[in-house]
Amino acid sequence: MPQNHLPAGFADLEPYLEWSLASEQLRSAKRQGSSIEALRAFYAAMMPRMEAVLEFLAGFAPQAVTDDGVRTLFLMTLSLAEIAPAVENYGQASVIDGYDVARFVAVHE
Amino acid sequence: MAPVPKAQARSWTERYPELGTGPLPVEPYISPAYFALERERIFRKVWLNVGRVEQIPQPGDYFVKDLAICKTSVLVVRGKDGVIRAFHNMCSHRGNQLVWNSHGSCRAFTCKFHGWTYALDGKLHQVTDEESFFDLDKAKLGMSPVAVDSWEGFIFINVSAEPAQSLHDYLGEDFKASIAGYPFAKLSGNCFSWYTDVNANWKVAHDAFAEIYHIPTLHRRMIGDVYASKGNPYAHALEFKVFGRHARVSLSANPDRQATAVETLAGRFGDVVLQQVNTDASAFPKGVNPSAYPNWSFDGLAVFPNCLIYVSQGTYLTHIFWPLAEDRCRWEIRTYAPPAENMAQRFAQEYGKCSFRDTLLEDGSTLERTQTMLMSGVKREIYLQDQELILRHRLKTAESYINGNA
Numbered sequence: 001m002p003q004n005h006l007p008a009g010f011a012d013l014e015p016y017l018e019w020s021l022a023s024e025q026l027r028s029a030k031r032q033g034s035s036i037e038a039l040r041a042f043y044a045a046m047m048p049r050m051e052a053v054l055e056f057l058a059g060f061a062p063q064a065v066t067d068d069g070v071r072t073l074f075l076m077t078l079s080l081a082e083i084a085p086a087v088e089n090y091g092q093a094s095v096i097d098g099y100d101v102a103r104f105v106a107v108h109e
Numbered sequence: 110m111a112p113v114p115k116a117q118a119r120s121w122t123e124r125y126p127e128l129g130t131g132p133l134p135v136e137p138y139i140s141p142a143y144f145a146l147e148r149e150r151i152f153r154k155v156w157l158n159v160g161r162v163e164q165i166p167q168p169g170d171y172f173v174k175d176l177a178i179c180k181t182s183v184l185v186v187r188g189k190d191g192v193i194r195a196f197h198n199m200c201s202h203r204g205n206q207l208v209w210n211s212h213g214s215c216r217a218f219t220c221k222f223h224g225w226t227y228a229l230d231g232k233l234h235q236v237t238d239e240e241s242f243f244d245l246d247k248a249k250l251g252m253s254p255v256a257v258d259s260w261e262g263f264i265f266i267n268v269s270a271e272p273a274q275s276l277h278d279y280l281g282e283d284f285k286a287s288i289a290g291y292p293f294a295k296l297s298g299n300c301f302s303w304y305t306d307v308n309a310n311w312k313v314a315h316d317a318f319a320e321i322y323h324i325p326t327l328h329r330r331m332i333g334d335v336y337a338s339k340g341n342p343y344a345h346a347l348e349f350k351v352f353g354r355h356a357r358v359s360l361s362a363n364p365d366r367q368a369t370a371v372e373t374l375a376g377r378f379g380d381v382v383l384q385q386v387n388t389d390a391s392a393f394p395k396g397v398n399p400s401a402y403p404n405w406s407f408d409g410l411a412v413f414p415n416c417l418i419y420v421s422q423g424t425y426l427t428h429i430f431w432p433l434a435e436d437r438c439r440w441e442i443r444t445y446a447p448p449a450e451n452m453a454q455r456f457a458q459e460y461g462k463c464s465f466r467d468t469l470l471e472d473g474s475t476l477e478r479t480q481t482m483l484m485s486g487v488k489r490e491i492y493l494q495d496q497e498l499i500l501r502h503r504l505k506t507a508e509s510y511i512n513g514n515a
Contacts, residue, residue: 057452081459084371099473
Protein backbone atom coordinates (compact mmCIF):
# COMPACT_ATOMS: atom_id res chain seq x y z
CA MET A 1 0.00 0.00 0.00
CA PRO A 2 1.25 3.51 -0.72
CA GLN A 3 2.44 5.52 2.25
CA ASN A 4 0.32 8.49 3.18
CA HIS A 5 3.36 10.73 3.22
CA LEU A 6 6.27 11.63 0.95
CA PRO A 7 9.96 12.08 1.76
CA ALA A 8 10.98 15.33 3.42
CA GLY A 9 11.02 18.17 0.94
CA PHE A 10 8.31 16.72 -1.32
CA ALA A 11 5.25 17.18 0.90
CA ASP A 12 3.78 19.65 -1.62
CA LEU A 13 3.03 16.66 -3.92
CA GLU A 14 0.89 14.90 -1.30
CA PRO A 15 -2.42 15.98 -2.91
CA TYR A 16 -1.46 13.54 -5.72
CA LEU A 17 -0.80 10.40 -3.66
CA GLU A 18 -3.63 8.65 -5.55
CA TRP A 19 -1.13 8.38 -8.46
CA SER A 20 1.15 6.10 -6.46
CA LEU A 21 0.16 2.86 -8.19
CA ALA A 22 2.18 -0.32 -8.32
CA SER A 23 1.70 -1.64 -11.88
CA GLU A 24 1.39 -0.45 -15.46
CA GLN A 25 -2.10 -1.92 -15.54
CA LEU A 26 -3.21 0.18 -12.55
CA ARG A 27 -1.54 3.35 -13.83
CA SER A 28 -2.98 2.88 -17.30
CA ALA A 29 -6.48 2.28 -15.92
CA LYS A 30 -6.20 5.41 -13.77
CA ARG A 31 -5.12 7.44 -16.81
CA GLN A 32 -7.94 6.09 -18.96
CA GLY A 33 -10.48 6.82 -16.20
CA SER A 34 -9.32 10.42 -15.68
CA SER A 35 -10.38 13.61 -17.43
CA ILE A 36 -7.71 15.46 -19.38
CA GLU A 37 -8.09 18.29 -16.85
CA ALA A 38 -7.16 15.91 -14.01
CA LEU A 39 -4.18 14.61 -16.00
CA ARG A 40 -3.02 18.15 -16.74
CA ALA A 41 -3.29 19.08 -13.06
CA PHE A 42 -1.12 16.12 -12.03
CA TYR A 43 1.36 16.92 -14.81
CA ALA A 44 1.48 20.60 -13.83
CA ALA A 45 2.13 19.72 -10.19
CA MET A 46 4.86 17.18 -10.93
CA MET A 47 6.85 18.80 -13.72
CA PRO A 48 8.34 21.78 -11.85
CA ARG A 49 9.49 19.33 -9.14
CA MET A 50 10.81 16.52 -11.36
CA GLU A 51 14.37 17.80 -11.55
CA ALA A 52 14.66 17.60 -7.76
CA VAL A 53 12.59 14.39 -7.57
CA LEU A 54 14.80 12.52 -10.06
CA GLU A 55 18.03 13.71 -8.50
CA PHE A 56 16.70 12.41 -5.19
CA LEU A 57 15.46 9.08 -6.66
CA ALA A 58 18.77 8.51 -8.46
CA GLY A 59 20.11 7.58 -5.03
CA PHE A 60 17.89 4.50 -4.68
CA ALA A 61 17.96 1.10 -6.35
CA PRO A 62 14.69 0.42 -8.21
CA GLN A 63 13.73 -2.41 -5.85
CA ALA A 64 14.92 -0.65 -2.68
CA VAL A 65 12.62 -1.27 0.26
CA THR A 66 12.11 1.93 2.21
CA ASP A 67 9.59 2.99 4.78
CA ASP A 68 9.88 6.73 4.31
CA GLY A 69 7.70 7.28 1.27
CA VAL A 70 10.49 6.94 -1.32
CA ARG A 71 8.64 4.19 -3.19
CA THR A 72 5.43 6.23 -3.05
CA LEU A 73 7.19 9.12 -4.75
CA PHE A 74 8.88 6.77 -7.24
CA LEU A 75 5.55 5.24 -8.26
CA MET A 76 4.16 8.75 -8.77
CA THR A 77 6.94 9.41 -11.30
CA LEU A 78 5.98 6.22 -13.13
CA SER A 79 2.43 7.59 -13.34
CA LEU A 80 3.83 10.79 -14.82
CA ALA A 81 5.53 8.65 -17.48
CA GLU A 82 2.19 6.93 -18.10
CA ILE A 83 0.18 10.13 -18.56
CA ALA A 84 2.85 12.15 -20.39
CA PRO A 85 1.68 11.12 -23.90
CA ALA A 86 -1.93 11.99 -22.96
CA VAL A 87 -0.93 15.53 -21.97
CA GLU A 88 1.92 16.15 -24.41
CA ASN A 89 0.84 14.29 -27.55
CA TYR A 90 -2.89 13.60 -27.52
CA GLY A 91 -4.71 16.23 -25.46
CA GLN A 92 -6.99 13.46 -24.22
CA ALA A 93 -6.61 10.50 -21.88
CA SER A 94 -6.55 7.80 -24.55
CA VAL A 95 -4.48 7.46 -27.70
CA ILE A 96 -6.31 9.27 -30.50
CA ASP A 97 -7.78 6.63 -32.83
CA GLY A 98 -5.93 4.06 -30.72
CA TYR A 99 -6.27 0.29 -30.37
CA ASP A 100 -7.98 -0.62 -27.08
CA VAL A 101 -5.24 -0.54 -24.44
CA ALA A 102 -7.21 -3.05 -22.35
CA ARG A 103 -6.59 -5.62 -25.10
CA PHE A 104 -2.86 -5.01 -24.82
CA VAL A 105 -1.78 -7.43 -22.10
CA ALA A 106 1.31 -6.35 -20.15
CA VAL A 107 3.42 -9.37 -19.20
CA HIS A 108 5.54 -7.20 -16.88
CA GLU A 109 4.31 -5.33 -13.76
CA MET B 110 24.99 17.46 -40.74
CA ALA B 111 25.48 14.65 -43.24
CA PRO B 112 22.55 14.40 -45.63
CA VAL B 113 20.76 11.08 -45.98
CA PRO B 114 22.38 9.40 -49.01
CA LYS B 115 20.08 9.95 -51.96
CA ALA B 116 19.05 6.70 -53.52
CA GLN B 117 17.64 6.75 -57.03
CA ALA B 118 13.86 6.48 -57.10
CA ARG B 119 12.82 2.83 -56.64
CA SER B 120 16.46 1.82 -56.66
CA TRP B 121 16.45 -0.50 -53.64
CA THR B 122 13.79 -2.86 -54.95
CA GLU B 123 15.27 -2.87 -58.43
CA ARG B 124 18.57 -4.10 -57.04
CA TYR B 125 16.73 -7.38 -56.43
CA PRO B 126 15.05 -8.10 -59.78
CA GLU B 127 13.59 -11.35 -58.45
CA LEU B 128 11.30 -9.27 -56.22
CA GLY B 129 9.58 -7.56 -59.13
CA THR B 130 7.88 -4.18 -58.75
CA GLY B 131 4.25 -5.00 -59.53
CA PRO B 132 1.23 -5.15 -57.24
CA LEU B 133 0.83 -8.18 -54.98
CA PRO B 134 -2.19 -10.40 -54.39
CA VAL B 135 -4.59 -9.97 -51.44
CA GLU B 136 -5.28 -13.71 -51.43
CA PRO B 137 -2.50 -14.65 -48.95
CA TYR B 138 -4.04 -12.31 -46.38
CA ILE B 139 -7.58 -13.72 -46.46
CA SER B 140 -7.58 -17.27 -47.79
CA PRO B 141 -8.09 -20.27 -45.46
CA ALA B 142 -6.48 -22.46 -48.15
CA TYR B 143 -3.38 -20.27 -48.24
CA PHE B 144 -3.29 -20.32 -44.44
CA ALA B 145 -3.25 -24.13 -44.50
CA LEU B 146 -0.33 -24.03 -46.95
CA GLU B 147 1.55 -21.59 -44.72
CA ARG B 148 1.08 -24.02 -41.84
CA GLU B 149 2.37 -27.07 -43.72
CA ARG B 150 5.04 -25.53 -45.94
CA ILE B 151 6.38 -22.71 -43.77
CA PHE B 152 5.61 -22.89 -40.05
CA ARG B 153 5.95 -26.66 -39.70
CA LYS B 154 9.19 -26.59 -41.70
CA VAL B 155 11.26 -23.57 -40.68
CA TRP B 156 13.08 -22.32 -37.59
CA LEU B 157 10.94 -20.11 -35.33
CA ASN B 158 12.06 -17.69 -32.64
CA VAL B 159 10.30 -18.67 -29.40
CA GLY B 160 12.26 -16.82 -26.73
CA ARG B 161 15.61 -15.92 -25.23
CA VAL B 162 18.18 -17.80 -23.20
CA GLU B 163 17.77 -15.31 -20.31
CA GLN B 164 14.27 -16.71 -19.71
CA ILE B 165 15.79 -20.00 -18.53
CA PRO B 166 19.17 -19.18 -16.92
CA GLN B 167 19.34 -22.10 -14.43
CA PRO B 168 19.14 -25.89 -14.81
CA GLY B 169 15.49 -26.88 -14.45
CA ASP B 170 14.17 -23.54 -15.72
CA TYR B 171 11.60 -23.99 -18.47
CA PHE B 172 8.97 -22.20 -20.51
CA VAL B 173 6.09 -23.45 -22.62
CA LYS B 174 5.27 -22.07 -26.04
CA ASP B 175 1.84 -22.91 -27.43
CA LEU B 176 2.19 -22.97 -31.20
CA ALA B 177 -1.29 -23.29 -32.67
CA ILE B 178 0.15 -22.78 -36.16
CA CYS B 179 2.33 -25.86 -35.68
CA LYS B 180 -0.54 -27.72 -33.98
CA THR B 181 1.53 -28.33 -30.87
CA SER B 182 2.75 -26.96 -27.56
CA VAL B 183 6.50 -26.95 -27.04
CA LEU B 184 8.35 -27.23 -23.74
CA VAL B 185 11.79 -25.56 -23.71
CA VAL B 186 13.98 -26.52 -20.75
CA ARG B 187 17.55 -26.10 -19.54
CA GLY B 188 18.92 -29.47 -18.41
CA LYS B 189 21.15 -30.33 -15.46
CA ASP B 190 24.05 -30.20 -17.93
CA GLY B 191 23.12 -26.62 -18.90
CA VAL B 192 21.99 -27.70 -22.38
CA ILE B 193 18.73 -26.21 -23.71
CA ARG B 194 16.35 -28.88 -25.06
CA ALA B 195 12.84 -28.72 -26.48
CA PHE B 196 10.06 -31.31 -26.48
CA HIS B 197 6.49 -31.63 -27.56
CA ASN B 198 4.65 -30.86 -24.33
CA MET B 199 2.96 -34.24 -24.22
CA CYS B 200 2.82 -37.29 -21.95
CA SER B 201 3.63 -40.60 -23.68
CA HIS B 202 0.85 -42.41 -21.80
CA ARG B 203 -2.37 -41.13 -23.39
CA GLY B 204 -1.25 -37.78 -24.70
CA ASN B 205 -2.11 -35.33 -21.94
CA GLN B 206 -0.36 -31.97 -22.00
CA LEU B 207 2.50 -32.43 -19.58
CA VAL B 208 3.15 -28.89 -18.29
CA TRP B 209 0.23 -26.52 -17.82
CA ASN B 210 1.88 -23.33 -16.59
CA SER B 211 3.65 -20.92 -18.93
CA HIS B 212 7.05 -21.07 -17.21
CA GLY B 213 8.76 -22.20 -14.04
CA SER B 214 11.56 -24.25 -12.59
CA CYS B 215 11.57 -27.90 -11.53
CA ARG B 216 13.73 -31.01 -11.08
CA ALA B 217 11.49 -33.25 -13.18
CA PHE B 218 8.17 -33.04 -15.05
CA THR B 219 5.25 -34.97 -13.57
CA CYS B 220 2.07 -35.47 -15.55
CA LYS B 221 -0.96 -34.20 -13.61
CA PHE B 222 -3.15 -36.98 -15.05
CA HIS B 223 -1.54 -40.24 -13.81
CA GLY B 224 1.76 -39.07 -12.41
CA TRP B 225 4.22 -40.27 -15.05
CA THR B 226 7.51 -38.48 -14.42
CA TYR B 227 10.09 -37.28 -16.97
CA ALA B 228 13.66 -36.11 -16.37
CA LEU B 229 14.78 -32.69 -17.64
CA ASP B 230 16.47 -34.42 -20.60
CA GLY B 231 13.11 -35.89 -21.64
CA LYS B 232 13.66 -39.49 -20.52
CA LEU B 233 10.68 -41.25 -18.96
CA HIS B 234 11.80 -41.69 -15.38
CA GLN B 235 8.89 -43.23 -13.53
CA VAL B 236 5.52 -44.79 -14.36
CA THR B 237 2.82 -45.00 -11.71
CA ASP B 238 1.80 -48.66 -11.05
CA GLU B 239 4.23 -49.76 -13.75
CA GLU B 240 3.68 -53.47 -13.00
CA SER B 241 0.12 -53.29 -14.35
CA PHE B 242 1.29 -52.30 -17.84
CA PHE B 243 2.14 -54.84 -20.56
CA ASP B 244 5.74 -54.96 -21.84
CA LEU B 245 6.28 -51.22 -21.33
CA ASP B 246 9.68 -50.16 -22.76
CA LYS B 247 10.36 -46.95 -20.83
CA ALA B 248 13.52 -46.27 -22.85
CA LYS B 249 11.34 -45.66 -25.92
CA LEU B 250 8.74 -43.54 -24.16
CA GLY B 251 10.55 -40.30 -23.41
CA MET B 252 9.10 -36.95 -24.41
CA SER B 253 9.20 -36.41 -28.18
CA PRO B 254 12.07 -34.03 -28.94
CA VAL B 255 11.78 -30.84 -30.99
CA ALA B 256 14.83 -29.46 -32.80
CA VAL B 257 16.18 -26.44 -30.90
CA ASP B 258 19.19 -24.16 -31.25
CA SER B 259 20.10 -20.60 -30.41
CA TRP B 260 21.59 -17.60 -32.18
CA GLU B 261 22.68 -14.39 -30.40
CA GLY B 262 20.72 -15.64 -27.37
CA PHE B 263 17.46 -16.11 -29.31
CA ILE B 264 16.05 -19.63 -28.96
CA PHE B 265 14.67 -21.13 -32.16
CA ILE B 266 12.73 -24.35 -32.54
CA ASN B 267 11.82 -26.36 -35.63
CA VAL B 268 8.92 -28.82 -35.33
CA SER B 269 9.83 -30.69 -38.50
CA ALA B 270 10.83 -34.28 -37.61
CA GLU B 271 13.99 -33.77 -39.65
CA PRO B 272 14.74 -30.08 -40.30
CA ALA B 273 16.02 -29.52 -43.84
CA GLN B 274 18.90 -27.46 -42.51
CA SER B 275 20.47 -26.32 -39.24
CA LEU B 276 19.40 -23.03 -37.65
CA HIS B 277 22.73 -21.50 -38.61
CA ASP B 278 22.39 -22.54 -42.24
CA TYR B 279 18.80 -21.28 -42.20
CA LEU B 280 19.99 -17.86 -41.00
CA GLY B 281 23.03 -17.83 -43.30
CA GLU B 282 26.55 -16.58 -42.68
CA ASP B 283 26.03 -13.13 -44.22
CA PHE B 284 22.91 -12.43 -42.21
CA LYS B 285 24.54 -13.59 -38.98
CA ALA B 286 27.61 -11.48 -39.72
CA SER B 287 25.41 -8.42 -40.28
CA ILE B 288 24.59 -8.24 -36.56
CA ALA B 289 27.50 -10.13 -34.99
CA GLY B 290 28.88 -8.22 -32.05
CA TYR B 291 25.72 -6.31 -31.20
CA PRO B 292 25.51 -6.56 -27.39
CA PHE B 293 22.25 -8.57 -27.16
CA ALA B 294 23.33 -10.36 -23.98
CA LYS B 295 24.33 -7.13 -22.25
CA LEU B 296 21.03 -5.46 -23.15
CA SER B 297 18.69 -8.32 -22.27
CA GLY B 298 18.61 -7.95 -18.48
CA ASN B 299 15.24 -6.25 -18.37
CA CYS B 300 12.34 -7.09 -20.67
CA PHE B 301 9.05 -5.22 -20.95
CA SER B 302 6.60 -7.20 -22.98
CA TRP B 303 3.00 -7.20 -24.14
CA TYR B 304 0.84 -9.40 -26.31
CA THR B 305 -2.54 -9.00 -27.91
CA ASP B 306 -4.81 -11.20 -29.99
CA VAL B 307 -5.77 -9.33 -33.12
CA ASN B 308 -8.51 -10.11 -35.60
CA ALA B 309 -6.15 -9.80 -38.53
CA ASN B 310 -3.97 -12.07 -40.62
CA TRP B 311 -0.49 -12.32 -39.11
CA LYS B 312 1.01 -10.74 -42.23
CA VAL B 313 -1.22 -7.66 -41.93
CA ALA B 314 0.29 -7.20 -38.47
CA HIS B 315 3.83 -8.04 -39.59
CA ASP B 316 3.63 -5.62 -42.51
CA ALA B 317 2.57 -2.74 -40.25
CA PHE B 318 5.93 -2.95 -38.46
CA ALA B 319 8.11 -3.76 -41.44
CA GLU B 320 7.97 -0.34 -43.12
CA ILE B 321 8.65 3.24 -42.07
CA TYR B 322 6.51 4.80 -44.82
CA HIS B 323 3.55 5.08 -42.41
CA ILE B 324 5.35 6.84 -39.58
CA PRO B 325 5.09 10.52 -40.65
CA THR B 326 1.33 10.02 -41.25
CA LEU B 327 -0.05 7.51 -38.74
CA HIS B 328 2.36 8.48 -35.95
CA ARG B 329 2.38 12.23 -36.61
CA ARG B 330 1.39 12.98 -33.00
CA MET B 331 3.91 10.68 -31.37
CA ILE B 332 7.02 10.04 -33.45
CA GLY B 333 6.29 11.88 -36.70
CA ASP B 334 9.61 13.72 -36.57
CA VAL B 335 11.82 11.00 -35.09
CA TYR B 336 12.86 9.65 -38.51
CA ALA B 337 11.41 12.17 -40.95
CA SER B 338 13.29 15.44 -41.22
CA LYS B 339 13.44 18.51 -43.44
CA GLY B 340 15.99 16.83 -45.66
CA ASN B 341 14.22 13.45 -45.56
CA PRO B 342 10.48 14.19 -45.26
CA TYR B 343 9.33 10.62 -46.02
CA ALA B 344 11.84 9.00 -43.66
CA HIS B 345 13.56 7.07 -46.45
CA ALA B 346 15.92 4.38 -45.22
CA LEU B 347 19.70 4.62 -45.29
CA GLU B 348 19.93 1.15 -46.75
CA PHE B 349 18.01 -2.04 -47.51
CA LYS B 350 19.71 -5.38 -47.86
CA VAL B 351 18.36 -8.82 -48.65
CA PHE B 352 20.12 -11.86 -47.14
CA GLY B 353 18.42 -14.80 -48.82
CA ARG B 354 15.18 -15.35 -46.90
CA HIS B 355 15.96 -12.59 -44.39
CA ALA B 356 16.39 -8.86 -44.85
CA ARG B 357 17.51 -5.68 -43.12
CA VAL B 358 16.67 -1.99 -43.18
CA SER B 359 18.78 0.77 -41.64
CA LEU B 360 17.23 4.07 -40.55
CA SER B 361 18.51 7.55 -39.83
CA ALA B 362 17.21 9.81 -37.08
CA ASN B 363 16.13 13.42 -37.34
CA PRO B 364 18.77 15.40 -35.46
CA ASP B 365 16.44 18.42 -35.25
CA ARG B 366 13.61 16.60 -33.54
CA GLN B 367 11.71 18.55 -30.91
CA ALA B 368 11.44 16.26 -27.89
CA THR B 369 8.64 16.84 -25.39
CA ALA B 370 9.40 18.03 -21.86
CA VAL B 371 9.03 14.60 -20.27
CA GLU B 372 11.04 12.90 -23.00
CA THR B 373 13.85 15.41 -22.55
CA LEU B 374 13.78 14.80 -18.82
CA ALA B 375 13.78 11.03 -19.31
CA GLY B 376 16.59 11.19 -21.86
CA ARG B 377 18.89 12.74 -19.27
CA PHE B 378 18.51 9.76 -16.97
CA GLY B 379 18.42 6.80 -19.36
CA ASP B 380 17.88 5.39 -22.85
CA VAL B 381 14.40 5.78 -24.30
CA VAL B 382 13.14 3.01 -26.61
CA LEU B 383 13.00 3.85 -30.33
CA GLN B 384 13.85 7.50 -29.85
CA GLN B 385 17.59 7.18 -30.02
CA VAL B 386 20.00 9.23 -32.02
CA ASN B 387 23.41 7.65 -32.15
CA THR B 388 26.07 10.16 -32.96
CA ASP B 389 29.06 7.86 -32.73
CA ALA B 390 29.17 5.57 -35.74
CA SER B 391 32.16 3.73 -34.31
CA ALA B 392 30.25 2.66 -31.20
CA PHE B 393 28.93 -0.50 -32.87
CA PRO B 394 30.37 -3.51 -34.66
CA LYS B 395 30.83 -3.24 -38.41
CA GLY B 396 27.52 -4.79 -39.42
CA VAL B 397 25.39 -2.43 -37.35
CA ASN B 398 24.62 0.97 -38.91
CA PRO B 399 26.10 -0.38 -42.16
CA SER B 400 26.42 3.03 -43.79
CA ALA B 401 28.23 4.37 -40.67
CA TYR B 402 25.81 7.27 -40.72
CA PRO B 403 26.40 9.82 -37.95
CA ASN B 404 22.71 10.19 -37.07
CA TRP B 405 21.74 6.56 -37.17
CA SER B 406 18.56 5.51 -35.42
CA PHE B 407 18.15 1.74 -35.74
CA ASP B 408 18.52 -1.33 -37.92
CA GLY B 409 15.53 -3.57 -38.45
CA LEU B 410 16.16 -7.27 -39.07
CA ALA B 411 13.38 -9.28 -40.67
CA VAL B 412 13.91 -12.92 -39.69
CA PHE B 413 11.70 -15.04 -41.93
CA PRO B 414 8.90 -15.75 -41.47
CA ASN B 415 7.40 -13.94 -38.48
CA CYS B 416 10.04 -12.09 -36.46
CA LEU B 417 11.29 -8.51 -36.58
CA ILE B 418 14.26 -7.40 -34.47
CA TYR B 419 15.00 -3.69 -34.14
CA VAL B 420 18.38 -2.80 -32.66
CA SER B 421 19.37 0.67 -31.52
CA GLN B 422 21.68 2.28 -29.01
CA GLY B 423 21.20 0.92 -25.51
CA THR B 424 17.99 -0.94 -26.29
CA TYR B 425 16.46 -3.36 -28.77
CA LEU B 426 13.00 -4.76 -29.36
CA THR B 427 11.26 -7.61 -31.12
CA HIS B 428 7.88 -8.17 -32.75
CA ILE B 429 6.77 -11.77 -33.29
CA PHE B 430 3.50 -12.61 -35.04
CA TRP B 431 1.87 -16.00 -34.45
CA PRO B 432 -0.83 -17.06 -36.92
CA LEU B 433 -4.03 -18.34 -35.27
CA ALA B 434 -6.32 -18.41 -38.31
CA GLU B 435 -6.40 -16.68 -41.69
CA ASP B 436 -7.95 -13.68 -39.95
CA ARG B 437 -6.47 -13.90 -36.44
CA CYS B 438 -3.04 -13.69 -34.89
CA ARG B 439 -1.21 -13.15 -31.64
CA TRP B 440 1.16 -10.19 -31.74
CA GLU B 441 4.00 -10.29 -29.17
CA ILE B 442 6.13 -7.24 -28.40
CA ARG B 443 9.25 -7.22 -26.25
CA THR B 444 11.61 -4.37 -25.43
CA TYR B 445 14.98 -5.06 -23.87
CA ALA B 446 17.40 -2.89 -21.91
CA PRO B 447 19.78 -3.40 -19.01
CA PRO B 448 18.05 -3.30 -15.61
CA ALA B 449 17.72 0.25 -14.31
CA GLU B 450 20.43 1.07 -11.78
CA ASN B 451 18.32 3.52 -9.83
CA MET B 452 14.77 4.84 -9.60
CA ALA B 453 15.43 7.86 -11.84
CA GLN B 454 16.72 5.60 -14.62
CA ARG B 455 13.70 3.37 -14.09
CA PHE B 456 11.46 6.44 -14.63
CA ALA B 457 13.25 7.06 -17.95
CA GLN B 458 12.57 3.45 -18.96
CA GLU B 459 8.95 3.81 -17.96
CA TYR B 460 8.53 6.86 -20.19
CA GLY B 461 10.18 4.96 -23.06
CA LYS B 462 7.90 2.00 -22.41
CA CYS B 463 4.67 4.01 -22.20
CA SER B 464 5.35 6.22 -25.19
CA PHE B 465 6.35 3.16 -27.22
CA ARG B 466 3.20 1.31 -26.13
CA ASP B 467 1.03 4.27 -27.11
CA THR B 468 2.76 4.36 -30.50
CA LEU B 469 1.93 0.67 -30.90
CA LEU B 470 -1.72 1.42 -30.07
CA GLU B 471 -1.71 3.84 -33.01
CA ASP B 472 -0.46 0.99 -35.21
CA GLY B 473 -2.93 -1.46 -33.73
CA SER B 474 -5.91 0.48 -34.97
CA THR B 475 -5.07 -0.15 -38.61
CA LEU B 476 -4.80 -3.94 -38.33
CA GLU B 477 -8.41 -5.07 -37.91
CA ARG B 478 -9.67 -2.30 -40.17
CA THR B 479 -7.30 -3.46 -42.92
CA GLN B 480 -8.32 -7.10 -42.43
CA THR B 481 -12.04 -6.26 -42.55
CA MET B 482 -11.69 -4.53 -45.88
CA LEU B 483 -9.32 -7.09 -47.40
CA MET B 484 -11.92 -9.74 -46.51
CA SER B 485 -14.55 -7.78 -48.47
CA GLY B 486 -12.86 -9.10 -51.60
CA VAL B 487 -13.44 -5.77 -53.32
CA LYS B 488 -9.79 -5.24 -54.19
CA ARG B 489 -7.59 -8.14 -55.24
CA GLU B 490 -4.19 -6.48 -55.14
CA ILE B 491 -2.06 -4.29 -52.90
CA TYR B 492 0.56 -1.80 -54.09
CA LEU B 493 3.98 -1.53 -52.51
CA GLN B 494 6.47 1.27 -52.99
CA ASP B 495 10.25 1.03 -52.87
CA GLN B 496 10.46 1.70 -49.13
CA GLU B 497 8.13 -1.25 -48.49
CA LEU B 498 10.78 -3.65 -49.75
CA ILE B 499 10.78 -5.78 -46.59
CA LEU B 500 7.08 -6.63 -47.16
CA ARG B 501 7.61 -7.49 -50.80
CA HIS B 502 10.60 -9.61 -49.96
CA ARG B 503 8.71 -11.52 -47.25
CA LEU B 504 5.72 -12.12 -49.56
CA LYS B 505 8.04 -13.38 -52.32
CA THR B 506 9.98 -15.59 -49.91
CA ALA B 507 6.75 -17.10 -48.59
CA GLU B 508 5.63 -17.71 -52.17
CA SER B 509 8.80 -19.69 -52.85
CA TYR B 510 8.10 -21.89 -49.81
CA ILE B 511 4.46 -22.35 -50.81
CA ASN B 512 5.50 -23.29 -54.36
CA GLY B 513 8.19 -25.66 -53.10
CA ASN B 514 11.10 -23.62 -54.50
CA ALA B 515 12.60 -22.42 -51.22
